[in-house]
Amino acid sequence: MATIDIEISEVGPRDGLQSIAPVMPTAAKKAWISALAAAGIPEIEVGSFVPANVLPQLADTAELVAHARAIEGLAVAVLVPNLRGAENALAVGPHKMTIPLSVSETHSLKNLRRTHEQVLQEVRAIRAAIDALPAGQRPRLEGSLSTAFGCTLEGVVPRDKVLQMAEKLIAAGCDEVGLSDTTGFANPVQVRDYTRRIWGLLGRDRLNGIHLHNTRGQGLANVMAALEVGLTTIDSSMGGIGGCPFAPGASGNIVTEDLVFLLESQGLRTGVNFERLFAARRILAEALPQVELYGFTPQAGLPRDFVAATPQ
Amino acid sequence: MATIDIEISEVGPRDGLQSIAPVMPTAAKKAWISALAAAGIPEIEVGSFVPANVLPQLADTAELVAHARAIEGLAVAVLVPNLRGAENALAVGPHKMTIPLSVSETHSLKNLRRTHEQVLQEVRAIRAAIDALPAGQRPRLEGSLSTAFGCTLEGVVPRDKVLQMAEKLIAAGCDEVGLSDTTGFANPVQVRDYTRRIWGLLGRDRLNGIHLHNTRGQGLANVMAALEVGLTTIDSSMGGIGGCPFAPGASGNIVTEDLVFLLESQGLRTGVNFERLFAARRILAEALPQVELYGFTPQAGLPRDFVAATPQ
Numbered sequence: 001m002a003t004i005d006i007e008i009s010e011v012g013p014r015d016g017l018q019s020i021a022p023v024m025p026t027a028a029k030k031a032w033i034s035a036l037a038a039a040g041i042p043e044i045e046v047g048s049f050v051p052a053n054v055l056p057q058l059a060d061t062a063e064l065v066a067h068a069r070a071i072e073g074l075a076v077a078v079l080v081p082n083l084r085g086a087e088n089a090l091a092v093g094p095h096k097m098t099i100p101l102s103v104s105e106t107h108s109l110k111n112l113r114r115t116h117e118q119v120l121q122e123v124r125a126i127r128a129a130i131d132a133l134p135a136g137q138r139p140r141l142e143g144s145l146s147t148a149f150g151c152t153l154e155g156v157v158p159r160d161k162v163l164q165m166a167e168k169l170i171a172a173g174c175d176e177v178g179l180s181d182t183t184g185f186a187n188p189v190q191v192r193d194y195t196r197r198i199w200g201l202l203g204r205d206r207l208n209g210i211h212l213h214n215t216r217g218q219g220l221a222n223v224m225a226a227l228e229v230g231l232t233t234i235d236s237s238m239g240g241i242g243g244c245p246f247a248p249g250a251s252g253n254i255v256t257e258d259l260v261f262l263l264e265s266q267g268l269r270t271g272v273n274f275e276r277l278f279a280a281r282r283i284l285a286e287a288l289p290q291v292e293l294y295g296f297t298p299q300a301g302l303p304r305d306f307v308a309a310t311p312q
Numbered sequence: 313m314a315t316i317d318i319e320i321s322e323v324g325p326r327d328g329l330q331s332i333a334p335v336m337p338t339a340a341k342k343a344w345i346s347a348l349a350a351a352g353i354p355e356i357e358v359g360s361f362v363p364a365n366v367l368p369q370l371a372d373t374a375e376l377v378a379h380a381r382a383i384e385g386l387a388v389a390v391l392v393p394n395l396r397g398a399e400n401a402l403a404v405g406p407h408k409m410t411i412p413l414s415v416s417e418t419h420s421l422k423n424l425r426r427t428h429e430q431v432l433q434e435v436r437a438i439r440a441a442i443d444a445l446p447a448g449q450r451p452r453l454e455g456s457l458s459t460a461f462g463c464t465l466e467g468v469v470p471r472d473k474v475l476q477m478a479e480k481l482i483a484a485g486c487d488e489v490g491l492s493d494t495t496g497f498a499n500p501v502q503v504r505d506y507t508r509r510i511w512g513l514l515g516r517d518r519l520n521g522i523h524l525h526n527t528r529g530q531g532l533a534n535v536m537a538a539l540e541v542g543l544t545t546i547d548s549s550m551g552g553i554g555g556c557p558f559a560p561g562a563s564g565n566i567v568t569e570d571l572v573f574l575l576e577s578q579g580l581r582t583g584v585n586f587e588r589l590f591a592a593r594r595i596l597a598e599a600l601p602q603v604e605l606y607g608f609t610p611q612a613g614l615p616r617d618f619v620a621a622t623p624q
Binding site (some may be wrong): 087150152154155156182184185187198217218220221223224252258260262265267295296300303306 | 529617
């Protein structure tokens with residue numbers, strides 16, 4: 001496997017597909033996930049263990065985990081909203097499970113129908129379920145700090161609340177936390193500041209990644225701040241599909257294709273091959289012809305004489 | 313006038329309108345320019361002194377300069393391709409004239425139909441024309457280093473060539489130079505590196521501004537690099553209209569509305585009022601209903617409880 005400077009965590013199969021009405025056929029999802037992995041994407045969030053009546057688009061998550069687990073070198077991530085979801089996930093063995101906690105409690109109630117304390121209780125139970133597994137079979141557990149940079153319902157989310165929730169998630173048994181700009185409110189000053197403060201509070205190994213949205217076109221500018229401060233994992237979605245269905249007006253993940261270009265153009269290795277990445281995009285476009293795909297780089301193509309940091 | 317940290321130079325009326333087929337009526341242009349100025353945009357490039365048969369969209373530039381000059385506090389900029397254009401400009405008295413020089417000589421021949429030496433000769437003649445004016449009536453003359461970060465025709469544009477051309481433009485009589493990513497090839501490392509090297513060569517006051525494109529979605533990420541290195545003037549275009557008609561596939565100025573949000577959200581004062589900025593966008597949209605406007609912030613609106621750095 002190629003040396004990687006920045007790890008891209010592709011969330012399209014989960015965060016992307018959950019936000020759109022059409023259901024992508026399982027065979028197409030498998031082809032897409034395989035194509036993303038073949039392009040060099042090191043981690044893919046393949047789905048979410050939520051009840052099929054809530055998100056029918058993701059009902060095949062268990063099958064996708066099994067498919068993705070068979071791909072050499074790929075880290076397979078899933079979202080789990082609670083213990084039941086985690087138990088279903090653990091049965092198929094992902095490498096990483098992410099449980100979201102909305103720092104805005106109003107958003108938490110609306111999104112997960114749970115108070116902070118109820119979410120933390122689920123985390124503790126999930127931790128126990130993980131620890132009951134033999135060593136070597138235990139997935140990493142990440143607590144995602146949703147609405148960390150502001151909330152469409154509550155407005156300002158106090159920074160102290162973010163730090164407090166980060167601390168509580170770790171205390172409850174998460175291996176790490178992630179910052180998530182669920183609503184597209186984040187600015188570069190916040191990204192740097194919150195990262196440094198969480199590191200100061202919990203240690204640098206407790207926060208590696210950030211999930212940014214492009215709701216106000218600020219996604220890659222905020223990535224620049226994330227790189228400057230030293231974060232090493234960036235979530236993104238192929239074609240920019242998805243966002244948060246429970247945060248009105250807050251659509252738009254950052255676009256994997258443009259993110260890869262941003263990183264590779266400044267000498268940061270992602271391990272990704274552009275030609276194969278664009279091939280994976282074509283699979284997505286063909287499977288979901290009615291869904292608008294974002295991204296400038298696939299349209300413009302690579303610059304003449306472009307040399308990527310990752311050997312192509 | 314409000315204190316400003318970063319100066320936005322709106323190039324829509326020139327770089328935007330020259331790239332689209334429909335001709336915006338002069339009255340609508342005047343209303344748009346007035347609205348942009350009323351929103352607090354400190355500098356507007358209102359047009360280009362090129363022959364009307366080359367760019368009929370900009371045939372009313374002289375009238376627009378006169379209109380914009382009457383707006384208190386607004387810096388009025390124009391593009392001039394040569395001495396003849398500059399003479400026509402000087403007759404109406406803009407505050408700033410920009411002459412482009414394509415560092416890629418192939419692009420220079422195709423765009424301006426001139427070799428480097430021929431462009432530099434024009435610069436010398438323009439300098440003489442400016443110096444013939446009484447002190448106090450002399451506009452600032454900027455040499456714009458087009459295709460500085462790469463060229464769709466030549467590919468890699470050697471950095472040494474950029475530095476050499478910067479030096480020659482100053483020697484020929486420009487007051488300052490500007491970096492221009494005509495083709496959307498720039499990356500953050502280049503932005504920081506080229507800026508520092510030009511400063512090292514010519515002094516910090518010889519380079520203040522940068523003109524970035526969003527061709528590969530990298531516009532605001534490159535703005536982050538420009539801010540980090542300390543550039544203080546950023547070109548942008550309302551609705552992201554425009555690009556370079558002579559660089560195939562290289563469309564897309566960065567969007568003024570999203571740029572203002574990026575700056576204000578991280579505490580950098582632009583002097584701009586968002587409500588009035590969005591009002592100016594509506595004037596543009598109504599005058600050119602067939603033209604697609606880019607920009608996420610006008611669609612998403614400002615975040616709940618958002619506090620801009622500039623008093624609103």
